[in-house]
Amino acid sequence: MNYTAPVKDMLFCMTELANLDAVAKLPGFDDAGLDTAQAVLEECARFSEGVLAPLNREGDVHPSTWKDGVVTTTPGFKDAFRQFGEGGWQGLQHPADFGGQNLPKTIGAACIEMINSANLSFALCPLLTDGAIEALLTAGTREQQDAFIPKMISGEWTGTMNLTEPQAGSDLALVRTRAEPLGDGRYKIFGTKIYITYGEHDMAENIVHLVLARVVGAPEGVKGISLFLVPKFLVDGAGALGARNDAWCVSIEHKLGIKASPTAVLQFGDRGVAGGSGGDAVPGAIGTLIGQENRGLEYMFIMMNAARYAVGMQGIAVAEAAYQKAAAFAKERVQSRPVDGSVAGSATIIHHPDVRRMLMTMRAYTEGCRAMAMVAAAAFDAAHHHGDAEVRKQNQAFYEFMVPLVKGYSTEMSIDVASLGVQVHGGMGFIEETGAAQFLRDARILTIYEGTTAIQANDLVGRKTARDGGRLALAIAAQIETTESALKESTSVASRSMLKRLAAARAAFVEVVGFVVAQSKSNPNAVFAGSVAYLMLAGNLMAGWQMARALLAAERMLAAGQGDRAFLDAKVATSRFYAEHLLAKVPGLRDSIVDGADSVTQMALESF
Numbered sequence: 001m002n003y004t005a006p007v008k009d010m011l012f013c014m015t016e017l018a019n020l021d022a023v024a025k026l027p028g029f030d031d032a033g034l035d036t037a038q039a040v041l042e043e044c045a046r047f048s049e050g051v052l053a054p055l056n057r058e059g060d061v062h063p064s065t066w067k068d069g070v071v072t073t074t075p076g077f078k079d080a081f082r083q084f085g086e087g088g089w090q091g092l093q094h095p096a097d098f099g100g101q102n103l104p105k106t107i108g109a110a111c112i113e114m115i116n117s118a119n120l121s122f123a124l125c126p127l128l129t130d131g132a133i134e135a136l137l138t139a140g141t142r143e144q145q146d147a148f149i150p151k152m153i154s155g156e157w158t159g160t161m162n163l164t165e166p167q168a169g170s171d172l173a174l175v176r177t178r179a180e181p182l183g184d185g186r187y188k189i190f191g192t193k194i195y196i197t198y199g200e201h202d203m204a205e206n207i208v209h210l211v212l213a214r215v216v217g218a219p220e221g222v223k224g225i226s227l228f229l230v231p232k233f234l235v236d237g238a239g240a241l242g243a244r245n246d247a248w249c250v251s252i253e254h255k256l257g258i259k260a261s262p263t264a265v266l267q268f269g270d271r272g273v274a275g276g277s278g279g280d281a282v283p284g285a286i287g288t289l290i291g292q293e294n295r296g297l298e299y300m301f302i303m304m305n306a307a308r309y310a311v312g313m314q315g316i317a318v319a320e321a322a323y324q325k326a327a328a329f330a331k332e333r334v335q336s337r338p339v340d341g342s343v344a345g346s347a348t349i350i351h352h353p354d355v356r357r358m359l360m361t362m363r364a365y366t367e368g369c370r371a372m373a374m375v376a377a378a379a380f381d382a383a384h385h386h387g388d389a390e391v392r393k394q395n396q397a398f399y400e401f402m403v404p405l406v407k408g409y410s411t412e413m414s415i416d417v418a419s420l421g422v423q424v425h426g427g428m429g430f431i432e433e434t435g436a437a438q439f440l441r442d443a444r445i446l447t448i449y450e451g452t453t454a455i456q457a458n459d460l461v462g463r464k465t466a467r468d469g470g471r472l473a474l475a476i477a478a479q480i481e482t483t484e485s486a487l488k489e490s491t492s493v494a495s496r497s498m499l500k501r502l503a504a505a506r507a508a509f510v511e512v513v514g515f516v517v518a519q520s521k522s523n524p525n526a527v528f529a530g531s532v533a534y535l536m537l538a539g540n541l542m543a544g545w546q547m548a549r550a551l552l553a554a555e556r557m558l559a560a561g562q563g564d565r566a567f568l569d570a571k572v573a574t575s576r577f578y579a580e581h582l583l584a585k586v587p588g589l590r591d592s593i594v595d596g597a598d599s600v601t602q603m604a605l606e607s608f
């Protein structure tokens, strides 16, 4: 696969929208500003383009395989993962104390995008490891942190997230995996986990499973769930590998996409620790508690918030890759005479306005979501590093509002973008060798794992909007009005157009927030019937808002004769397209949410 990392757009988002200068000045970031960002991005681009992208199709054609409990990954993955570890990529955003590079998320997020654009299946392994590191940093003991985090950062070991069970998917209150205390601080874990990404593989010498389970006698529901650290190989106090733990991969799934990523069924507590004596020889996987008993879901949410953001980046990543492939194809494929007669005979399909519409849609969605994600990343950095507690709190609230949008909206749009990519290719898009179809198949999981779009929407409605009576949502709307005021200063066609659509979209958002707040208790079915539409509306608006800011920045730079003219002209054109074709959809979503709620649930259940 040919992939060229969009370094220029990433740096533009960082400097013009996410205020990288301010991020670099936050305590603890050692001036990780533009020079650092540029150097890191260029190096990551080299690795992603040169090492990971060539393995992308290989992974689709030769997925991971399972035999007698052993999983063998796609040829080339193991070596690529070794290079990934040696390059320090796993540690990018993690603390230097544990061997990480301590870079801001604002820079790290761009690297995550590149790695995922190049090879989504490969990138899932580090994505889950990041989540496990995050959970240990938050709730692990110092011993757990010292024993496990450095090895995960170096890429010697990897991490997993074990939530799902056959009867417990979106509803984790139904988790049944059992933990029996051994009385010495250790627990024996029994149960079956399904769909565990990189739950077994051959790329690292140990796998650190983070497992949700219920301590015997714990309360029913989510309040009785604890989090355990269950390594594939037990680890002694000095960090050396010991006996094989009683955690086994009984099969891996055959999937629609991300075929190289092994999705494992794991059985805990079937056989006893291999070679174990005394209690260890009796079945039960040995685990240690992370944090306190019955607070597992709380810790898992930390891990999930990190992972949800990263899955949103996966959406942006696959959209970028699909766009690049489609644009390249459209410049080569010759078919039909242009309607304006600009070419005498058949021309490359990029001459046809409808192909341009598809490519612009792909590009505008991708750039809008990237801009939104970068701004969210900067808020995360301020929330964790700013010296002023009040500023930290505000940024944390903003970031948390953005997480379901980055996850939900960017992944939903990635399916549309990848589907358009197939359409641009015509029949060739439906043929596997082209590679356009793989993006569509790979993207399809993104709206499902780490919480389906409906689960993100429930979060947006309940915790992020209704809980504070819509205060934060309306405060963000007020910030958007500030951008509208700036747009009023410009007389360009693009700015006028953006102003009109941004104001209409913001007004629609404010109205929907009012509806959600007013009806969420009295008429929950009406609100939740439109919850995904609300998420799509809010995501579209937030991405459109950042495109408006991008437009203003590009116009300012053009007027000042700064920057790369072709890039900035393209940014103006893409922002205007976003306004006229994507933001323009927002008022229609408002109508479905506010006026159309009843028709969703009107028909009798028996009529389905």
Ligand SMILES: Cc1cc2nc3c(=O)[nH]c(=O)nc-3n(C[C@H](O)[C@H](O)[C@H](O)COP(=O)(O)OP(=O)(O)OC[C@H]3O[C@@H](n4cnc5c(N)ncnc54)[C@H](O)[C@@H]3O)c2cc1C
Binding pocket: 128, 161, 162, 163, 164, 168, 169, 170, 171, 194, 195, 196, 197, 198, 255, 263, 445, 448, 449, 450, 451, 452, 453, 454, 455, 458
């Ligand atoms: C390839 C792959 C990799 C995965 N990796 C991991 C992993 O590493 N670790 C892990 O623990 N899990 C993993 N999962 C599991 C994944 O997180 C779940 O599939 C997901 O959470 C959905 O659960 P479910 O499949 O049981 O669907 P269900 O929860 O049964 O959902 C079915 C449908 O009902 C809807 N629904 C359910 N509840 C609600 C509600 N309250 N409101 C509105 N709609 C609702 C959903 O949106 C969906 O449309 C993976 C899954 C796959 C396929």
